[in-house]
Amino acid sequence: MPATGAHTIVIGAGITGLTAAYTLLVNEPNRHVTVIEAADRSGGRIMSGEFAGHIVDCGADAFLARVPDAVDLCRQLGLDHLLASPASSSARVWTDGALRQLPAGLVLGVPTDLDALAASGIVSAAGVARAAEDLDRVDWPQGAPGADPGGVDDQSVGNLVRSRLGDEVFERLVAPLLSGVNAGDADQLSLATGAAQLASAARTHPSLIRSLHEQIEATRRAGADPNAPVFAGLPGGTQMLTDTLGAEIIRRGGTIALGTAATALRRDASRWLVDTANGVLHADAVVLALPATGASRLLASHAPEGAAVLAELEYASVAMVTVAVHRANLDCDLDGSGFLVALTDRLPALTACSWASSKWAHLGDPDLAVLRVSAGRHGDSAALALDDEALASAIAKDLGTTMGLRGPLEQVRISRWNEALPQFRPGHLGRVEALRAELQAGAPGLLVAGAAHDGLGIPSCIRQARTAAEQVSEQGF
Numbered sequence: 001m002p003a004t005g006a007h008t009i010v011i012g013a014g015i016t017g018l019t020a021a022y023t024l025l026v027n028e029p030n031r032h033v034t035v036i037e038a039a040d041r042s043g044g045r046i047m048s049g050e051f052a053g054h055i056v057d058c059g060a061d062a063f064l065a066r067v068p069d070a071v072d073l074c075r076q077l078g079l080d081h082l083l084a085s086p087a088s089s090s091a092r093v094w095t096d097g098a099l100r101q102l103p104a105g106l107v108l109g110v111p112t113d114l115d116a117l118a119a120s121g122i123v124s125a126a127g128v129a130r131a132a133e134d135l136d137r138v139d140w141p142q143g144a145p146g147a148d149p150g151g152v153d154d155q156s157v158g159n160l161v162r163s164r165l166g167d168e169v170f171e172r173l174v175a176p177l178l179s180g181v182n183a184g185d186a187d188q189l190s191l192a193t194g195a196a197q198l199a200s201a202a203r204t205h206p207s208l209i210r211s212l213h214e215q216i217e218a219t220r221r222a223g224a225d226p227n228a229p230v231f232a233g234l235p236g237g238t239q240m241l242t243d244t245l246g247a248e249i250i251r252r253g254g255t256i257a258l259g260t261a262a263t264a265l266r267r268d269a270s271r272w273l274v275d276t277a278n279g280v281l282h283a284d285a286v287v288l289a290l291p292a293t294g295a296s297r298l299l300a301s302h303a304p305e306g307a308a309v310l311a312e313l314e315y316a317s318v319a320m321v322t323v324a325v326h327r328a329n330l331d332c333d334l335d336g337s338g339f340l341v342a343l344t345d346r347l348p349a350l351t352a353c354s355w356a357s358s359k360w361a362h363l364g365d366p367d368l369a370v371l372r373v374s375a376g377r378h379g380d381s382a383a384l385a386l387d388d389e390a391l392a393s394a395i396a397k398d399l400g401t402t403m404g405l406r407g408p409l410e411q412v413r414i415s416r417w418n419e420a421l422p423q424f425r426p427g428h429l430g431r432v433e434a435l436r437a438e439l440q441a442g443a444p445g446l447l448v449a450g451a452a453h454d455g456l457g458i459p460s461c462i463r464q465a466r467t468a469a470e471q472v473s474e475q476g477f
């Protein structure tokens with residue numbers, strides 16, 4: 001149990017910091033909890049706002065529903081009755097000058113139905129034949145993680161998928177899907193952090209496709225519906241989640257100090273001292289729920305090796321360009337959730353396009369279609385260097401190329417997210433584990449959580465936050 005009057009400071013009021021503070025207050029109603037946030041709003045990378053008469057997200061608009069964390073938090077906050085599944089889950093990929101329907105049976109872009117793959121026309125006959133070679137594998141390739149089924153070896157997604165199913169499947173299916181999540185290069189992405197389902201499939205069977213079939217069968221045997229919706233969202237905007245967490249923190253006696261950046265973290269004989277422009281705060285435990293650069297700076301003298309690892313973590317900056325266009329001006333049926341762009345068919349600005357009005361029933365409109373267009377990727381900032389007007393024109397041009405847009409953009413909103421999406425390289429999870437061990441050994445009561453660590457999706461952030469809060473309680477700080 002914590003000492004009477006124990007105080008925890010959570011630094012950063014994104015989904016991670018807010019969930020950590022809320023969990024602490026739920027588990028220990030008498031604990032003092034203060035969240036300090038540099039910006040003048042809470043929510044971090046999660047933001048929703050009015051657009052074309054609807055509430056439309058400026059960042060995340062959905063979270064994985066096949067892992068329990070986010071749905072469970074919504075239930076705990078009384079938001080579960082509001083959850084909605086996407087109205088359409090089928091998507092397309094821009095390749096060879098056309099928007100082509102993705103085949104059924106993809107798992108993170110890996111095809112489990114080769115007939116559907118062949119029928120999609122996305123991959124050539126030679127590409128399908130190359131993918132089919134995976135079915136004949138009876139042994140793991142030398143040195144691959146499967147050679148050591150219980151091992152924790154990590155490699156890049158590109159390395160695994162190119163070697164098992166060939167370049168075409170990787171470049172036209174897997175890479176676009178994963179780049180749609182992290183705006184990065186799947187040839188360098190850690191398999192364990194960025195595609196955990198493929199990592200476990202690669203370990204359990206030498207054929208990736210057969211292993212995924214086994215996973216699907218196991219899901220069915222466990223009584224779960226393998227066709228259940230993969231994602232869920234909040235029609236009032238994802239920000240409802242962070243707003244509700246904030247309101248609950250205040251209602252339970254916690255404090256959220258906006259416009260209060262932590263500038264240094266020190267330790268005296270028994271407590272942590274957090275320097276801010278508004279003065280010094282004292283705490284028994286501190287949860288850092290920050291992007292890597294800020295966390296690295298505060299950790300430098302307490303966990304130098306881990307801080308150096310975080311300092312090296314690269315990020316992609318992106319822009320979410322939300323546009324409203326007249327449906328009559330499109331040469332495209334909008335039947336689906338949107339489209340991705342193949343690695344082989346890159347466009348000048350657009351990297352992915354979500355057909356928000358088709359994806360979400362509550363955004364449906366007979367006349368205007370709302371599209372959420374992503375721009376910018378790791379290592380290519382050309383589109384982001386454009387001013388808002390030029391970026392909007394570049395996006396309109398790419399929508400002309402892909403969807404046959406003829407008329408103007410009726411409304412435009414540009415949300416720029418600098419250094420937003422961490423780029424996990426092979427071995428990342430091991431480095432994070434070492435950071436946590438370094439903290440446990442030398443910095444009692446100092447914990448880290450959030451997108452830079454175990455994974456960038458909202459459920460992962462929630463899971464990490466809850467674990468950090470539980471550790472603060474268990475360790476009695």
Ligand SMILES: Cc1cc2nc3c(=O)[nH]c(=O)nc-3n(C[C@H](O)[C@H](O)[C@H](O)COP(=O)(O)OP(=O)(O)OC[C@H]3O[C@@H](n4cnc5c(N)ncnc54)[C@H](O)[C@@H]3O)c2cc1C
Nearest residue numbers: 012014015016038044045060061261262420450451457458
């Ligand atoms: C465009 C976009 C689309 C996305 N789409 C999805 C999606 O559909 N589904 C999904 O699951 N995930 C999605 N994500 C990822 C997900 O939204 C983020 O990874 C997640 O919200 C990060 O939460 P966090 O709390 O870890 O960090 P953040 O949200 O970055 O919060 C960190 C907070 O710390 C504050 N801070 C920084 N330095 C200091 C300091 N020194 N002192 C005090 N405060 C400080 C920051 O201002 C910020 O508020 C998307 C991300 C982006 C950018």
